[in-house]
Amino acid sequence: MTPPPTPFDLAREAFLAACRLDVETPKPGNVSVESAGHGMTAAQFLASAQAAAGPLFAHGAPVGKRILDAVARTREVAGCNTNLGIVLLVAPLAASLAASLATSLTAPLIATLNERDEPDESRGEALTAQRWRAATERVLAQLTVDDARDAYRAIALANPGGLGDAPEQSVHDAPTVDLRAAMQLAAQRDSIARQYANGFADIFETGLAAVDEMPAEAPRLVTLNVFLTFLASHPDSHIVRKHGMALAQSVTLAARAQHGRxxxxxxxxxxxxxxxxxxxxxxxxxxxGINPGTSADLTVATLFVAGRLAPQGWVRAPAARGDET
Structure with a gap:
């Protein structure tokens, strides 16, 4: 008999399903199985997800090491930056899950677990958005300079452009603050950095609310709704870096009209x-050449969270059914 999947297996599966839905759902400006673009194909994104999954869900790994190893593995299979934003978002979320589960496996720490807002799934305690968000906040609060150093190396390796142009704590220099503090310096101009500053509020609030607006049995509708919600909410950071704020704002306004229709x-x-x-x-x-890449990254992170919170639900359903568009 095949053993039931472990919580770690479920997390990895939810991540891969989220990445699959990202490219199986045509989204304006993004690469999909139906439409390549920006010099990239859907196959590269799927290969990147497989390559990054192992490092992202490595047992006991610090957040920075998860980021660096995932980006390095991605470069090996894709040869370009396909998932830096996804990796930066998923690494703390994965670490917070791992920390919760690791605590439950150590008997002397059970009393500590009972005092903390972390789920012990081995004892039947449900993983909820509130508990996961609280655990993520604790992980963010414990990030170190070593995490920042590894994340900087990953960003330099991915070479996305723009993020390193900050007047303080540039990725071209060695960091002198922890990873969360470094991200807080960029939070006003980068939506991924903002998640580190606000405890992933956009994911747990805006993103999950958009998931709930569409039927769970139609994962592509869910995916597109989450994407358009993010794109219509804030100027996409990737567009801002590549084309400037004025154009990014015009895309946001267009997204609001498109989303409404x-x-x-x-x-x-x-x-x-x-x-x-x-x-x-x-x-x-x-x-x-306009790619709303940050909105897509936020979408994948949201789908990962939604899928892990309901592992028997929509995110595990076959995506290519042809009944949603």
Whole structure:
């Protein structure tokens, strides 16, 4: 008999499912199985997810090492930066899960566990968004300069451009503060750094709320709704770095209009014109080299959390069913 999956297995599976949905769901400006773009293909993203999964969910690894090893493995299989933002987001979330589970395996620490807001799934305690968020906050509070050093090396290796242009704690220099403090310096201009500063509020609040707005049996609808929600909420950091704030803001405004039309079609009588608008917008964005990559990264992190919170739910369902668009 095949043994039941462990909590670590479920986390890895939720991550891979989230990455799969990211490319199986056509999203304006992003690479998908239906539309390559920006010199990248869906196959590279899927290979990157497989390569990064091991380091991200390594038992007992510090956050910085998870980030560095995941990016290094990604470079080996993809040859370019396909998932730096995803890795930066998922590493603390994975570490907070691992810390909770590791605590439950050590008998002398059971009393400590009972005093903390961390789930012990081996004793039947449910993993909830509130508990996971609290555990993530503790992980963020304990980040070190070593974590920052490894994360800086990973960012330099991925070479995304823009993030290292800060007047303080540039990734081109050795960090002198812990990783959370370094991210806080960039939080006003980078949505991924903002998660380190605000305890992943955008994921646990905005992202999960967008998940709940769509039927769980339609994972592609969920994915697209989360993506458009993020893109319509804030100027996409990747677009800001590549093209400037004015253009990023114009994309945000366009996303709000596109999201409104698509939501009306998705929740009422199917309207193919809304989908045609999204496909046309996808073509336009790619022709101009505009990639809302940060919104996609936030989407993957949200799908990972949603899938792990409900491992028997929508994120484990077959995504390529052809009944959602």
């Amino acid at each position: 698509w939501r009306a079609a998705a929740t009422q009588t199917p309207d193919q014109s809304a989908l045609r608008d999204l496909y046309a917008w996808d073509t336009e964005l790619k022709s101009r």
